[in-house]
Amino acid sequence: MSTKSNENEFPESFKDIRCIICPTGCLVHVENVNGELIIEGHSCKRGEEYAREEFISPKRILTTTMRVENGFLPLIPVRSNKPIPKDKLENTLKEIAKTKTIAPIKMGDILLKNVLELEINIIASRDLNKS
Numbered sequence: 711m712s713t714k715s716n717e718n719e720f721p722e723s724f725k726d727i728r729c730i731i732c733p734t735g736c737l738v739h740v741e742n743v744n745g746e747l748i749i750e751g752h753s754c755k756r757g758e759e760y761a762r763e764e765f766i767s768p769k770r771i772l773t774t775t776m777r778v779e780n781g782f783l784p785l786i787p788v789r790s791n792k793p794i795p796k797d798k799l800e801n802t803l804k805e806i807a808k809t810k811t812i813a814p815i816k817m818g819d820i821l822l823k824n825v826l827e828l829e830i831n832i833i834a835s836r837d838l839n840k841s
């Protein structure tokens with residue numbers, strides 16, 4: 711399958727991207743040819759969209775730990791509730807490092823809301839009782 715689009719500003723001239731949407735793992739080639747995005751190697755629309763997004767603006771779910779006050783453990787594993795643009799990951803980690811939360815904590819609790827005004831929350835990945 712091959713598709714084209716008319717987008718103008720791209721960070722790279724081409725990229726081979728392994729689609730992670732399903733276990734098939736298609737290798738998708740994305741190329742900027744004179745401002746036109748050419749996408750080849752995907753087997754479905756979802757893979758095309760994933761590769762386009764990954765080429766234009768790659769994002770990742772961030773996983774790390776946050777300091778805890780009064781907790782059974784001093785740190786709690788946390789993650790972003792949505793993928794974060796890769797160029798914002800470092801500053802997001804800095805914001806998390808500046809933050810200390812308080813036990814008890816339930817899995818899914820929002821521990822840092824709207825981080826960097828990205829409309830993304832940092833949430834607890836597990837329960838954590840008081841010490």
Ligand code: SF4
Pocket residue numbers: 729730731732733734735736751752753754755756757758
């Ligand atoms: S392109 Fe489609 S079939 Fe291929 S890995 Fe991605 S989601 Fe699966």
